[in-house]
Each structure stands twice: as structure tokens, then as C-alpha cells.
Amino acid sequence: MENSNKKTGDDIDFIESYNPNNYNRPNTSVDLVILTIIDSSLHVLTVKRAEQPFKGGWALVGGFIDIDKDKKIEETAKRKLFDKTGITAPYLEQYGSIGDADRDPRYWSVTNVYFSLLHIDEINCLSVIDGCSVKWSKIIDNKISDNLAFDHNEILTMVLDRIRSKALYTTIPLHLMPETFILSELQNVYEIILDSTIEHKSFRRRIMSSGILEEVGKRKLESGRPAKEYRLKSGVDESLYFFKRNFEGLS
Amino acid sequence: MENSNKKTGDDIDFIESYNPNNYNRPNTSVDLVILTIIDSSLHVLTVKRAEQPFKGGWALVGGFIDIDKDKKIEETAKRKLFDKTGITAPYLEQYGSIGDADRDPRYWSVTNVYFSLLHIDEINCLSVIDGCSVKWSKIIDNKISDNLAFDHNEILTMVLDRIRSKALYTTIPLHLMPETFILSELQNVYEIILDSTIEHKSFRRRIMSSGILEEVGKRKLESGRPAKEYRLKSGVDESLYFFKRNFEGLS
DNA sequence: GGAATAGTGTCTCTGAGACACTATCTA
DNA sequence: TAGATAGTGTCTCAGAGACACTATTCC
16 A cells, blocks of 8 residues: 555545645536437437537537535536426436546546436427527437537437437336327337337237336327327336346347 | 526536636546455455545545546546556446535535456455555445445445346356356355345356356366366457346346 | 227247256265 | 265246237228
8 A cells, every 4th residue: 555655646545635626637517418209209409509619519418517506416417407498307317427638628527427308398498499509409320410519429329328228128218208198109219219110019018017107098099099098107206117128139 | 598598607608618727616536346255245445544534434445537647537447446456457337426515525526436346366465455554345235334434335335236236137247256267156156246046057047148158177176076167258358248137036 | 891000819939937857076 | 875066957937029819999
């Protein structure tokens, strides 16, 4: 230990006696991958940058932690999400953190990445449909057509991969649904995320076996037999059900 | 947007024109949950704190990002791990980041949490068996008997939960094994992590079906039939195999 | 009735659990 | 030989895939 302390010199025991404000630290931010489904396609919420760097380019929603307002990082994420969408009780999950010397041309930067899945009806449209500085960007083939600022394209792709892999064994796509929905709609959303078709009997058996949905009535469709409408069972606060098996044939 | 910008005032577009060194930012660090198995028990590497706060208490290995030395956060984690263990090619995975106003009494603090699984033979013992400032703390019932500094007890528990859940559907416990091992040893390690017994035929069928091990010979045991010795198949760089089904009966 | 969509019956297949069985070593 | 540990054979069971079938609506 004496040896290793001498060698490295920037050990926790050493450095913490410094005033951190005098020390050359990385910059810390929060970025959000906010996803919804519009016209049967995943879309991500993007904002147009008003300042350098990447001025005029599109970026993920993000910002800095306000250490006076925010008690924890998740509150920063919720605040940013609320600012853009007006949503107060989002499904929000941390992806992880990404930090390196190059991701921001200005400084060594660490971003804490969160993702949120929501149904378009949940949002307060007024705060979004405002000029062209915020828009939903359509995701095709795991990315969007615009190049995003910073490393946001990579972040988007990694988050999408995470969600896709969780869709193989959880009910995470439920968070993209409206309050009530029919099973074929839910299946469509799974298929959009997984980019693959699912056998409908298997799908129904699987979802119903989770026991987290309750029937709320029937819905007449444009054609064909009316479908049972479901919502998340009241009292089920853990809406993320884990199955013991993955969907197979996919990876 | 104009509205939300006016309201929050700390939007990315607004704040980034500030020199970050003049802004009241959170402090950023890296913490490591370094795990190994000693005498059939999980142990975590802990260091004795030489300075306030929590002076004299035990804490996880950790420290600050050195923006001159480290190109990315993972390098900070590798550097810290190397300083304490001498290991150059660890299994290292990010857990995520944790940040709030209270976790460090000195300032609003964000830590980037990594975990590493290793076999005790991999470490350079000299850098560890040094005074009493670094020690392996035995994990019993998801925690250690000492109270750790900061929120490190919670971090330890959350990381252990993550590893346990990954042991249900991956080969992550392989990283706790020596270079060659026999299947009953690997099964023991799974059972230590999962805190539950596994039926041995199921276990062997499952592991062998992964195809990531290769036989390297036989080992004579103290008693009984000699066992086949295995190692990670050469050419398999992805040593983390994902099974389609969980171990069942556990959760 | 036909078109369309919801929903079921039921067979196969994979892999987990259970557990009895065989194999190979030492003393 | 007995004791110990390695390793197999094989049955059951849950749940995924496949796909034909029935049910209910509107026209």
C-alpha cells in the first residue's frame, strides 16, 4: 500500500484532502434517450442545439446536474424530461455512464445516460410542438437519419440494444402503450422493437401468463371480432415482469 | 421551448456557454467492487481510509478520474484495480452511476461503479498483503460485517444482486475461476453466488451446451474418480455466454 | 355467406429438474 | 471389497414455436 500510494499519487486517500474545485475534474452531465412509437415506428426525442459545439445540430435531451435543485441524478433526468414533455411519472431507467476525454470537444466529460419509454398521449404536447427546436426523430435500422451531436448516435444505438435485449425476457415494451390496449397492439410494439415477427399464440400465452394485466372490457375494431382490452393490473406497481425464458429464434 | 428554457434556465443550451470551472458542479469519482472467492466464500476488496471523512473506516477501492492519465472512465477503474491487485487484464463491467447530494458529506457526488471478478491467483499479492490497509472482507448474507464508508454497503449489495441475477442466465461466474478447473468447482462457485444448490446433471448439461469450454486433461482428486479439467476455449473471446433460460426455482 | 381480426387446441421441441444409475479412482 | 467423487440415462414438466382450428364482428 505505501508503495502503491507513492506510485500513483492520486489515490482517494491522497486526493480527497484537496479542494475539489481546485482540481481539474471531468465535467458531468445527464443525457436522455426518450422513446415513443409514432406510426408504428420508434422515435427518439431530439433537440436542436442553439450553441457551439454542434450548433444547429440535433442532440439527445440532456443537461447539467443542478446541485441546488436536484437531490440525485435521477431527479435531473426527470426534470429534463418534464421540461421537454411535461411528463411527471415517466418510466425512467439508467443505462449507465459514459466518460472520456474526447466525447465533448470542450472538456473531459462524463454523461449519465437514462432512457424513458412513453406513450405519445402522455406528453404535454405544448412543450414539444414548439418551433422546430424539439422533434421526434424516426429510428430506422437502429439509428436516425440525422447525425446527432457528440457521441449521441452511439448512445442511442447502445440504449436501443439494451431495450431490445430486455424485450426478449421482460414486459418493458408495456411502457410504450397507452393506458388501455389490446394484445395485438402490444404484439406490434414488441415486433417493432425486436424487428421480427412473433407467433401470436406464443405471444398471448406468454403475456397472459405474467398475470400483470387485467381485462377492462372489449373494443370494437374497424373490422373483425372485437378484442379484449387490457390495462396494467391495479396494485401491480412492478410493471416490469421478468420471464424465465427468452423469446427464441431471436438473439 | 422558449417557455421551458425560461423556466429552467439551466438547459444544456444555456449552461454550456459558461466556463464549467466557474460553475458549481458535482464531484465525480469511480468505485470498484472487486470480488473473489476465498475458502468457498465471496470476498470483496476493501481499503482502510487514511483521511476524513470516515477516517479509519473501510471502503471500496475507488478514487478520482485523472483527466491527464485516463482516456476514459474504464481506464480509471483499471488503473485503480491495478494499483491494488497488479492485475492487467481484469474482467471489469460497469454497474452504473450513483449520484446525490448526501452520499458524500463533503459535496454533491457522483460515483461511477464498476465491478470485477477475479481468481485470487491472478493478483500480485505483494500490493495487497501490505500492512492492514487493504483486505479481503468476507461477504455473508449479501453484506460484510464491517460498515463501509459512504454508501458503499448499498453499492456492494446492489452489485451482488446484479451478479446473482446474471449468474442465472450467463457464465459470469467463470471469471472467478482459475485458468483450469473442473466442473464441480465451477458448480460450487455458482452455488456460492446463487446461495442455493443446483442439480448436478442439469448444471453439467447446461455448461457443456454453451460450447465455450475445452477439455485440457484430467485431474486426480484426493479421492474418487479423476475429473476432466477444462479451460475457456481458445478463440472464445466472448467468455460471457447467455443462456436462453434461467435456472429455475430460484429467482 | 365472405372477409377480417380475435382467440384456442394441440403437437413438437428444447432444456430444466429429479434421480437412479454407471464409471473410475484410492484404501 | 467399500467409499468417494465423476459422469450418464432418461423420465417429467414448463413453456416456446408452429399451425390448424374456432369465434365474433361487419358487410
